[in-house]
Amino acid sequence: MVPLEELPTVAAHAWTRFRDEARRILGNDLTAVWGYGGTIFADRPARPGDLDTFAVIEGVPDGSARNALERAHDEIARDLGVDWDIWYVLSADAGGRVPPPHAFEADRRETSWAINRAHWLAGCYVLLYGKRPEDLVLAPHRDEIETALSRELEHLERHVVEGDDDPFEATYAILNGSRILCAIETGDVAISKRSGGMWALEHLPERWHDAIRVADRAYDGEASPRDEEILRRAMGPFVALVRERLPLVEPRPPGVPPRWGGD
16 A cells, blocks of 8 residues: 555645545545555656546435535646546445446446456555455456456557547557556556556567657656657557457466466
8 A cells, every 4th residue: 555645745635635525525425535546656657647536435425415526526626736537436336346337427337447456456556535445346357357458458459540649649558558568478467557668678679669768758748749759650550569469368277376366
């Protein structure tokens, strides 16, 4: 678990305000709040990203409470200059293996459910309030992780097919693609995108190194126009490389423990 005081000041203040507002609005219906994502890693980007937040609640709040939560999100974002990515999930859904729906929007599913659980159970989270992940979620099975990684790759492929190769998306594709490869090769999914890129520098052929180093600079908001062109050219071929390697995962023989935990 990552101590709140080790985070950037703005992130710590934003999460603290959100926690306090959520407790005020939801009262005893609030079971837990966790912060996670790139912000909690020591190699976080210099340019702040979204504040990934997971809130476990006991029941769906009424309309006035949901509106109050939305106002709180907006006020904190405006005051501190942050962006939110907040998921509210019912306690009854948090203990299962099926990706849970958003408590306020039943047609939305947490498609990174297995990967997030792996991160939380590896201690990659900030406990903002209430119960710890260890008390609420199950360790993911290998097949859950591999399905989630495949979905992440499909997301990258959609951007390639649609020609959405702006520097932000290309940076995400190269670093997250590196993280996917690292997870498949090492069995460790609980790493940052930047750590995935550093792994790729050590294990992928040299032809990819320039694009990975550029993506690392762009992650901090320091890409030059030349860097942006390198990212655009590399995005499609790099995502194709990840696709080539992803199916190479061998089925687990009987009696061999899973790499991802659980079973």
